[in-house]
Amino acid sequence: MTTDPLLDFLRLCSDQVCLLANSAEFANSAEFANSAELGAGASVFAGSLRDVCYLDRQVAENEVPVTSELARMNLSPLVSAARWAHMLLPWTSSHRMTDGGTQAALAPLNDLLDFDNHGVTVGLLLVGANCEYPLHQHAPQELYLTISGTALWRYGGAEDLVSVPPNRLVYNHPNDLHRVVAGADPVLALYLLW
Numbered sequence: 001m002t003t004d005p006l007l008d009f010l011r012l013c014s015d016q017v018c019l020l021a022n023s024a025e026f027a028n029s030a031e032f033a034n035s036a037e038l039g040a041g042a043s044v045f046a047g048s049l050r051d052v053c054y055l056d057r058q059v060a061e062n063e064v065p066v067t068s069e070l071a072r073m074n075l076s077p078l079v080s081a082a083r084w085a086h087m088l089l090p091w092t093s094s095h096r097m098t099d100g101g102t103q104a105a106l107a108p109l110n111d112l113l114d115f116d117n118h119g120v121t122v123g124l125l126l127v128g129a130n131c132e133y134p135l136h137q138h139a140p141q142e143l144y145l146t147i148s149g150t151a152l153w154r155y156g157g158a159e160d161l162v163s164v165p166p167n168r169l170v171y172n173h174p175n176d177l178h179r180v181v182a183g184a185d186p187v188l189a190l191y192l193l194w
């Protein structure tokens with residue numbers, strides 16, 4: 001562990017992604033049909049964290065209204081680490097929404113760390129209770145680690161919404177349409193695009 005709460009949090013996330021991606025318990029389940037891709041994403045993420053550096057840049061905004069939901073989340077090692085790193089995170093409202101950060105927020109970590117040099121995009125998604133992060137798609141494949149909140153996820157090329165609890169991996173192929181609908185609990189997830 002370092003003495004940097006943000007890097008500590010990211011390394012905990014990476015360890016959990018590796019653990020889940022290589023878990024025999026999930027190897028035969030439908031949600032882990034993309035185990036090769038999940039394994040590749042896990043190793044790309046772990047590799048990037050070995051020598052990721054801070055950019056020489058100030059982040060203008062680090063507080064948006066929905067981040068108050070962090071205090072409502074059930075405590076776990078990752079939620080605790082996220083709370084510890086909270087004030088270092090570059091929270092911002094989403095360009096895909098017009099809610100001003102009252103319903104959802106992103107923490108795009110490529111704004112702070114040189115993940116671009118490692119060919120990855122890393123960040124956090126926070127969705128308030130009973131709110132939704134809208135349907136979208138993008139060319140890079142994507143992996144989510146759910147950290148807190150059971151929510152309905154559309155992912156992986158399917159059209160239906162599937163209930164996903166914390167501590168799971170969700171995979172989107174390039175250009176899969178995906179969205180997240182939070183229930184009674186706010187949702188925190190880490191995303192990785194590569």
Ligand SMILES: [Fe+2]
Nearest residue numbers: 136138142178
């Ligand atoms: Fe996405």
